[in-house]
Amino acid sequence: MPHNPACLSIGQYAVPNRLFVAPMAGVTDRPFRQLCRQFGAGYAVSEMVTSRPDLWHTLKTSRRADHTGEPGPIAVQIAGTDPPMMAEAAAYNIDRGAQIIDINMGCPAKKVCNKWAGSALMRDQALALSIVDAVVAVCAPRKVPVTLKMRTGWCDASRNAVTLARAAESAGVAMITVHGRTREQGYRGAAEYETIAAVKAAVTVPVVANGDITSPAKARAVLAATGADALMIGRAAQGAPWIFREIAHYLDTGETLAPPLVAEVRRALLAHLQAHYGLYGEYSGVRSARKHIGWYVRQWPGGDVLRQHINTVDEAPAQWQAVSDYFDQLADRFDRLPAPGPDGLADAAADNSVEHAS
Numbered sequence: 195m196p197h198n199p200a201c202l203s204i205g206q207y208a209v210p211n212r213l214f215v216a217p218m219a220g221v222t223d224r225p226f227r228q229l230c231r232q233f234g235a236g237y238a239v240s241e242m243v244t245s246r247p248d249l250w251h252t253l254k255t256s257r258r259a260d261h262t263g264e265p266g267p268i269a270v271q272i273a274g275t276d277p278p279m280m281a282e283a284a285a286y287n288i289d290r291g292a293q294i295i296d297i298n299m300g301c302p303a304k305k306v307c308n309k310w311a312g313s314a315l316m317r318d319q320a321l322a323l324s325i326v327d328a329v330v331a332v333c334a335p336r337k338v339p340v341t342l343k344m345r346t347g348w349c350d351a352s353r354n355a356v357t358l359a360r361a362a363e364s365a366g367v368a369m370i371t372v373h374g375r376t377r378e379q380g381y382r383g384a385a386e387y388e389t390i391a392a393v394k395a396a397v398t399v400p401v402v403a404n405g406d407i408t409s410p411a412k413a414r415a416v417l418a419a420t421g422a423d424a425l426m427i428g429r430a431a432q433g434a435p436w437i438f439r440e441i442a443h444y445l446d447t448g449e450t451l452a453p454p455l456v457a458e459v460r461r462a463l464l465a466h467l468q469a470h471y472g473l474y475g476e477y478s479g480v481r482s483a484r485k486h487i488g489w490y491v492r493q494w495p496g497g498d499v500l501r502q503h504i505n506t507v508d509e510a511p512a513q514w515q516a517v518s519d520y521f522d523q524l525a526d527r528f529d530r531l532p533a534p535g536p537d538g539l540a541d542a543a544a545d546n547s548v549e550h551a552s
């Protein structure tokens with residue numbers, strides 16, 4: 195499929211291109227989503243929000259539901275196992291600005307709402323569909339499209355993505371994203387794309403392919419293998435949000451875009467840090483920014499030294515200055531970012547999968 199930027203819609207919302215940033219809890223907060231959009235992502239789903247009303251007023255959930263200044267459509271992902279609670283969560287988020295509600299049936303985390311939720315729902319199709327029905331019932335009258343993010347199935351012997359996708363489409367779901375792994379796989383092994391292709395062939399709503407898209411060439415291969423309407427990129431965007439424009443350029447022209455200018459990355463990362471401190475405050479912000487800084491610099495000269503130093507710094511101005519100084523030194527040596535090794539991004543994805551195997 196050619197990369198046609200102009201013709202994907204989710205319900206009534208036109209999306210500017212077919213490259214989406216994946217929802218990643220603890221990563222794709224508003225500052226990071228905005229950064230990815232700035233570098234060419236056409237669509238971003240928020241980190242999942244619990245369906246438990248008693249947690250909606252926690253700092254964590256209210257930060258996740260903060261969409262100030264974010265371009266639309268605002269898509270909020272909800273997770274849970276109880277259909278009425280999921281419906282209530284959808285209504286609550288719509289009242290706070292959500293324009294699209296995404297149901298999480300893709301996350302392998304064991305404990306969502308103290309129960310098996312996320313991709314565990316793929317094992318209980320009747321419950322999964324009750325959730326879809328309940329959420330669509332509150333969203334449809336408000337003209338809010340409902341989307342679904344799932345895996346290929348519960349386990350190797352039960353790849354029910356096609357059956358579930360068909361049923362979800364009949365129930366009114368407007369787009370389906372499939373991560374090419376089973377629940378049982380977690381993040382192990384390689385994503386497979388045959389099941390995503392089968393889902394694409396089985397439904398008429400847009401289908402988004404996800405899993406292990408780590409380079410422009412891989413993006414093209416996944417589009418060819420699945421016929422998907424869009425691609426969703428998660429771990430490969432950590433520390434490299436410009437991957438979206440690199441993929442877009444490659445899909446459009448067949449040519450590899452030059453790595454970004456060091457000066458541009460410096461500006462973007464320092465602005466990201468400011469936005470990050472703004473959302474989390476200094477104490478939490480400095481600590482949670484460490485992982486982003488580590489992801490950025492892991493593949494560049496001197497990155498390890500900066501990473502070690504950053505772990506000892508507890509104040510925002512000092513952290514910001516250390517990053518700024520690092521980039522000044524990098525700019526003395528390079529105009530553009532040194533290209534990562536052939537497996538650089540793939541290795542990075544593998545590293546992170548271990549962290550998230552919760």
Ligand SMILES: Cc1cc2nc3c(=O)[nH]c(=O)nc-3n(C[C@H](O)[C@H](O)[C@H](O)COP(=O)(O)O)c2cc1C
Pocket residue numbers: 216217218219220221241242271298299300301343373404405406407426427428429430543546547550
């Ligand atoms: C740190 C982390 C957090 C994640 N959180 C969520 C989440 O909140 N909701 C969800 O549907 N998937 C979540 N995922 C799964 C991703 O959206 C995506 O499906 C998965 O990482 C595969 O794509 P990738 O190979 O491009 O990373 C998370 C993944 C990671 C690594």
